[in-house]
Amino acid sequence: MTTLILGCILVIPSPRLDARGYLKVLEMSRFIAAHPTFEDTTAPYDAVHYEIHIKIFPTSHYIEGYTASTVAVRDTLDVLSLHFRGYTIDSIKIDSSAVGYSRTDTTIELTLPSQALPGDTLTAHVWYRGTPPSTTAGFNGGIVFDNGYVFVAFDLDIGRAWFPCHDTPSDKATVDQYIEAPLDYFVVANGSLVEVDTLDSSVVFHWREGYPIATYLTVFAAYNHFAHIVDTAYVNGTPVPVHGWVARWDSSRRANRLVNVPDMVEYFSEVYGAYPFIGEKFSNVDVPLGYAMENQTNVFIDMDLNWGRNWDWVLAHELSHQWWGDCVTLGTWADVWLNEGFATYSEAINAYRTGGMAAYHSYIRNNIMNYYIANEPYPPYPIYNPGSIWRMYSVVTYEKGASVLHMLRHIVGDSVFFEILRTYRSRFEYGNAVTSEFHAVAEEVSGIDLDWFFDEWVYSPGYPKYRYGWDVWPVGDSFDLVLQIDQIQSHNYGVPTIKMPIDVEIVFESGETLRTVVWDSLDSQVFRFTFAEAPRSVVIDPDDWILCRKYTSEIVEAEPAQPIDAKEIRISLDGDLLNVAFESKNYGYKTLEIFDIAGRLVARKGVFAKVGQNVVRIRMTACPDGVYFVKVGDRTQKFLFMR
Ligand SMILES: [Zn+2]
Structure with a gap:
C-alpha cells in the first residue's frame, strides 16, 4: 500500500516527498491510533470460506451483519476461537446447533456441541449489529462512513472489525460478500460480481472472491455517486476486465488518470507471470481513504489527493501488489518488505515500461535510493522484522526493500533475476511466503550462495558509505592503478561492513573505457591493476547498482x-x-x-x-x-x- 497523513494525532511521520516534491504515499490511514499493536496468530484450524452478509445504513453509520465462517479442523478442539471486535451479537450457531460463547476484546470463543476432530469441517454462523468499531493495530481502519461513502479502510486487524474470522495474513480463504445498500447505491468488492438483487427499498450486491484472500485485503466500497469506467487488458489472449469506479464529479479527469492501467496489467503479466486473478477483474476504486490500498482485485485510491503530475507510479505500485502481497502474501508481518519492497521496486519496472533502462535507473536513483538515504531513520534498523507499525510502514520497508531487489538483479543478472521472481510467484501463489523462502528461491534459481547478501542487506541495518581514491604510476612501459575503497559508515547499531561486487569504470587517455568488478568487503581495501595505457579517471558503481553514498561520482562531473x-x-x-x-x-x-x-x-x-x-x-x-x-x-x- 502506499501514505499521506491528514489530521494526525500524536505520532506524525515526516511527509514523504519524492524527487519532484510530490507526496510519496505509504499505505497508512489518516486515522491514526495512539497505541499500535499487532500480532501474527496461529489457530488449530484453517479458514476455508467466509460468507459475509452486511446491510449498511449510510446515514446512521450502522450495520446489520451475518457471517458464516467455515473452517477445516487441524487439531482436536472443544472451543472454536474467532477474531471479532465490537457489535451486539444476537445469536451464534455451529452448523445447525445454537451454541454458547464468551467474548474477549478481540475474540469470540464458541463452545462446540461436540469435540471436533482433525479433518472435520465446521461452520460458525454469527448474527450481529451495531456501529462498527475502529481497529486497534495503528491506523484506526475498519468500516468507515464518510459523506455517503461506506468502505473498509486498511489496518493490520481490519478483518475482525467487520466479520468473525481468523484475522492473520497467513490464513487465507475464499469469500462471498452480500452487501445490502440503499437503492441508489453501487457496491464494489473483491472478485467478481455474481448477482445484483433489487428489493423493495434496498439492493444486494453479491461479490465472490474465488481465489484465497487474506482478511486484511477483504473489503467493499459503497457509494451513490460512482461513475464507472471499464476497459480490458489481454493476458495471454484472455481478456481481464479493468474497471474504474470514480467519484461522479470531475469524472473525466479522474478517468484520464487510469488510462494506462490496462497496459500495466499486460506488462506486469509479461514480467511477473500472468495476472493472478484471471476470470475475475482488476479495479481502481476512488474512495476518500487518505492513501491508496492494494485490496485484492479491488485497489482503493483516494483520487482527491495530489499523486503528482503522472499517477502511473502509484497505480503501478498498487497493481503490482496483486502479485506481491495479494497472490503471494507475506507470511508474517515481519516479512512486510516482501509486499512493499516488491511493490516499490515495481514502480521502477513501470518506469522501464515507458522509458527503458534510462528511466529505470533514474527512478531507482532519484525516487528510491536517494530517497532512502535522505530519509533513513535514526537509529537505523533492519528490513526484516521491523517491529512497530511505524517502523513497518517506513522507507526501510519500501525504499530499502526495493533497493535490495535492484541490487540482487545486478548480482544475478537480468534473466536470472526475473526467473527468480516468476519462480517465487508460482511456488507460493495464492498462499504465503516468508523472507527465508524468497532467499531460498533466489539461491536455487541463481545457483549462488546469497547468505551474505541477505545477512547484510535484509537482516542488518544501514548501507555503505564509500570513500575512494586512486593513484596511477608509470612502471616500465605500463601503468599501475591503485584503487582504494574505504567504507566510512559508522558501525553503531549493528551496521555492518558490506561485502559487495562493485563495478569500476576506468577511462584511459585514449578515451577507451573499461568496466571491471571488484569484490569489496573490508573497511579499507586496496585493488591493484596494471594497464598498458594511463587511466584518466576512475569511478566506482557508475550506474548506481548499489544503495550507497559515494563521495565522488557527482563531484567529478562538477x-x-x-x-x-x-x-x-x-x-x-x-x-x-x-x-x-x-x-x-x-x-x-x-x-x-x-x-x-x-x-x-x-x-x-x-x-x-x-x-x-x-x-x-x-x-x-x-x-x-x-x-x-x-x-x-x-x-x-x-x-x-x-x-
Ligand atoms: Zn504498497
Missing part, C-alpha cells in the same frame, strides 16, 4: 565549477617526498598530476580536497632530479625537484 587558486599551489621537498599544498574553495574530487619537462605523465593521484588548505604527498623515488610540473584541477605549477 569539477570545472570548483575553482582552485593556482597561486596557492606550494611545493616543498623532503628527500623523495613531494608535498603539494593547495587551496580549494570547495569540497570535491580533484585529479593531481605530475609531468616531467617533456610533458610525460610521471604520477597521477585522485584527491579528495576539503575546503581550505590541502596537502598531498607523492613519492618521487623513480624520478631523476629536474624540472617538473604539478597540475591540480586545471591549474599548473612548475617546480624544481632536487634531492
